Amino acid sequence: MSVGDDGDARRRLEAGIPEASALLYRERQDEILFSLRESRRYPPASLTKLLTLCLIDERLEERGLDPATRLAMPADVERVDSWWGFAPAERVGIDTLMQAAAVVSANEAANALADWHSGSAEAFTRLLNERAKVLGMEATTFSSPSGLGRHQQTTVTDMLRLVRHVHARHPRIAQLCARQSFEWNGRSHPNTNRLLSSLPGACGMKTGTLGGRINNIAFTARRGGELYVAIVLGAPTKVSRDEAVRLLMESLAP
Template identity: 30%
Template sequence: MNIASPGVAKAAPDIDVSGAMLVDLTTGQILFSKEEDAMLPPASITKLMTAFLVREAIEAGELSWNEEVTPSADALALTKKPGLARIPLVNKPYTIKELYDVALIRSANEAAVTLGEAVAGSEEAFVVLMNERATALGMTQTTFANASGLDSVSAGRPGENLTSASDLMKLALTYLTKYPDVLDVTKQAYVDIDGVRFEATNRMLTGRDLAYSGMLGFKTGTTDDAGYCFIGVSTRDGRTVLSVVLGAKTDEGRYTATKALHDYAYGDFVMTPILRTGELVPEQAFVAGGEVEHVSVRTTSAFEVLIEKGQPVPKLVYDLPETSAPVKADQQVGTVTVELSDHVRYLDGEQPPKGMLVTAEAVEEASFLTRMTRAFSDFLDEIRLVLGKLSLVDRLELL
């Protein structure tokens, strides 16, 4: 079955950002990337690692959502710096849940520092944990210097946070896989604390001015050095898309780029059936000791692959290990998948889809006559092979 990819190929989005990546979470397929491994400042997207470590500490029983913690003098100092106070925390106890929510929804720097102190005792010790966790996740282009994502002058700590679109994708995927309910927090358009309501920093959420259908959050980030950054998650028609945008030049620019990427994912990539249910494939399975040595195989269900419109259907790869007689009809004997290419890429650790292949008919064990006939044929083949390697003089000497 030879199916052409539907539609007409369109150019990938031309987005004005320093680094980006787009992944279809339903398939694990990389749909777009731009400078995905370039080390760039992530600004407050850093808080994803902070919140992730808090969540891990809660799961380990080291913290609890209702536990109260009072911001330190260092954390409260951020509320006094112009432009840095996302939430005007005061010298009073807050629950871990309150701080977690405002760090993710409102990108509160004071809350992030306080959470780091709650986990490790100090922000300095927490940064060590951040970098250890990044290494464990394979974030090879990442180094953390503080819990908030601020530049060194604003954070009051030496060093800068640096990462890449591909590393942030690893972090975001791990977070979403282990704790998918984080989206119950990041999809909120506002957060209440101390009797005051604050809008989320994400302008693409439902009810905001740049609302995008299906948007579930995830995290914004902005500094002078980093520009405007955003990791966005959306879901439509049974598919979930995750994007990373770093270094946009304006606030609206990061959302324009995110919209372009998500529109591209939903509008230009189609789950395309390559093999029908019950279709015989071109390859056959070898049956050792069978009445026949090869048996036809077929699919058990439709085999589909996410393909960009206008791009060629990827080459099919069959895995049909040798099997031994007797073989029943509908016995699983192998799989079919697709060959990876520039147009079909998957995340590290993710595999392309596989379809099950079964025998189209039964094969009995070879009868005595069949085995003898086959053995004699093999003997003649060996003689022909030997003779084919001999010179004419050698052959005459054998006669």
Template identity: 30%
Template sequence: MKNKLKFKYIMSSLLIFSIMCININIAEAQLFDVDARAAILIDASTRTVLYEKNIHEALPPASITKIMTMLLAMEALEEEKISLDDQVVVSERASKMGGTQLYLEPGEIKTIEELMKGIAIRSSNDACVAIAEFISGSEELFVQKMNDRAKELGMENTTFKNTNGLPEEGHVTSAYDIALMSKELLKHETVMVWLNTWMDEVVVGTKKQSTQQLVNTNKLIRSYKGANGLKTGYTSEAKHCLSASATRGNNSFIAVVLGAPTSPIRFSESAKLLDYGFANYNTIEIAKKGESLGNVTVDKGKNSSISSTVEDDIYMLVKKGEEQSMEKEIVLKDNIYAPIKKGDKIGEIIITMDGKEVKKANIVSNESVERSSIFTIMGRMFRGMTGH
């Protein structure tokens, strides 16, 4: 009887303890809730997800859509398909976009730079359509490019129906997908200048010109230390949305908030996410693309050695206080045989934490080396024997 009572006492104690643990976990989760329908925080360098809430739910993104519109425009500029000075004739259709706009008139001529400022700073819907038509011939063809690019970036819960985010059935994306395209846009320095401009102006109109004052819709660039973008959005269906980025030193984070009940809440919740990232994590640069990691001997090549580098920039995200437990090891081949193409694997870089391997990346040739002729090889041998 005593054993049964003892068993019941133990089981009751375990049950109470389990309930307490569950309550503690719930309490901890509630301490870091985000007042929005969906939210995410990622490390921009490594794409590590640090906070998530409904991150793959397909939701209307409102003007956050414009991140993809700006990305395609910046890629077209980089590929020299267009230039900032190109003159765009505003169509009837573009001029009739509702919502936030530059109030462009049909037949009006604007440069790509003026239109991009309108999109990045004021979030102008008419400027989006004008740029889309100029790059692709029609908004429909540009939207197809938007969806194709989304697939390339791994945005699996995204379908774009227009260039600006105005309400349209089936026009959706997710917090995670927005983080992916935000990370891609951050690579383009020119657009970052506009995204960080608080005020500017554009002269619009044909018969009667007016100066449109542009005020950035993203208040964080003035109030949050290190904030450098990206884009706000609002419709009655999407509610208040924001993709916010900030950089301090090597640390860059992207916070996305979708469906916040008010505009002040989207900013405060985004700041809370960014605060969490900066307070708890450090991004450590392991190696930069193009940086020499050492030379490797080349047999039978026109050059006797080649320099090595990594395929892409390599970063590691660690919790603060754990930096000293991380080590990197560069392992290069002793020698290789020509011909060698630029980008061929010639070694590995291995990162460990507390002695355990956590990441491995290829080290590649930083240049190409052709196979040398028999005369070059004999000449080297002769110089080796004579000491000259």
């Protein structure tokens, strides 16, 4: 089902998503069912970690490394805004850091992976921006491996390109993002994507929040044998972000 020329249906969706940019895509038909404010630019925030994880996944494949290989956390691991308790010089498995970045959006995990990959967050960020252009994400600029920082921007259509790339080339990353929780230090921490456990057919991807005012999500679900991708950027709250996804899915992918 597509909004198409149904003006009433479109007005209902627009009224239900008054501030954010939004998009719903159906894979089999390669069809955007609905888009709203698709050229408006927002900080990607932690959606950045999707591409960070793709580059790490590629490096593991290139070098034939065991994902459980341990690396030492950087001495300045606590420089980022996070609270997962990774200690400087602590040896943590690459797979654990990837889970932390994918499931609970741990900023220090993303930075540690970037340091391991490229020697510094700055060098890794340059690679992120180079890869974004290769993927056709012409409106996107990343500012760090984690999604923190200034001077970053993206659009819902660029994020759709990234999600499609993850599904096509990095199924391991899609599977990580679908995990319900991250186990660390004897505790279970739920996925930041609350729709995983509440929306029928949900199968993954990632949230991103910046300063509490920018609330993003790239969401995937399978219904009726179809893969759907919903992108919402710039919602004022996490609740309104999730409700926008729910509205898109219930209206166009029942």
